[in-house]
Amino acid sequence: MPSKPAYRRVLLKASGEALMGEQGFGIDVSVADRIAADIAEARAMGVEVGVVIGGGNIFRGVAVASKGGDRVTGDHMGMLGTVINSLALRTSLVKIGVEAVVLSAIAMPELCESFSQRQATAYMNEGKVVIFAGGTGNPFFTTDSAAALRAAEIGADALFKGTQVDGVYSADPKRDPSARRYERITHDEVLRDGLAIMDTAAIALARENNIPIIVFSIHEKGGFGAILRGEGRCTVVSDA
Secondary structure, eight states: OOSSOSOSEEEEEEOGGGGGTTSSSSOOHHHHHHHHHHHHHHHHTTOEEEEEEOOTTTOOHHHHHHTTOOHHHHHHHHHHHHHHHHHHHHHHHHTTTOOEEEEESSOOTTTSEEOOHHHHHHHHHTTOEEEEESTTSSTTOOHHHHHHHHHHHTTOSEEEEEESSSSEESSOTTTOTTOOEESEEOHHHHHHHTOOSSOHHHHHHHHHTTOOEEEEETTSTTHHHHHHTTOSOOEEEOOO
16 A cells, blocks of 8 residues: 555546435435545545535436526526535535535525635645535536536646446446446547547546546445555546
C-alpha cells in the first residue's frame, strides 16, 4: 500500500440515479450513507473531496422538453433536484463526523451557501467536503459539465465519475458480453468513438484543463478508496 494516495484533491461525480438504490424514485438513505462512508475513507487518507450529484432520481429537465414543455423551466426544476440530493449527502456525511458544506449555484441562503470559487477552495483547504449543488446554474448544461467545471475551478487532480459499471467499455457490457474494457484511454478517443462516459462538453473541458477522468463503479463499497490507494478497477481517461 503506497504511503500516500494517488491524488491530493478530487471531484467525485455521482448520478442522481445512484442514490435511488433499488427504488424507482427518490433517495435510498442506505445508499447515501454508503457513498458518505466512501468519502469519509478518502478524507481519512488526507484526500480533499468535492462532490457533484445529478438530479435524475427526482427530475430531469429534458423530460419536460421531450413532452413539449419549456426546457429552461425543466432544467431549473432539475437543478432543485440536485439541491435535494446534496442536502441528503451532507446529512449522511455529518452524521458520521465528516464536516461537509453545500454550495449552490442558485441562491437559496436559507438552505445552503451560494457558490464561489474562492469560498469552495477555502473550505477544501480546511478539510471540509464541499458538495456543489444546482449544476452550473444555467439551463442546457448537464451535471457532468458542472462536475468538469467545478473540478477545473477547485484545481482538482482528477475527476472521479461514478457509473453503473467498473470502467469504460467498447459497448454496454450488460448487453454485449464481448465488450472490451479499457484500462486507459485518451479524451480524444472518447470523443472520437462516441463513448458514453460524460457529455461532450464535460470531456472537452476536462481535456482542456488536463484533468484525468477516473471511471469506476459507484456501487462497489470501498471502490473509491481502493482506486485512491492505487488499487481497484477503473478506466483512466487521460492524455498524459
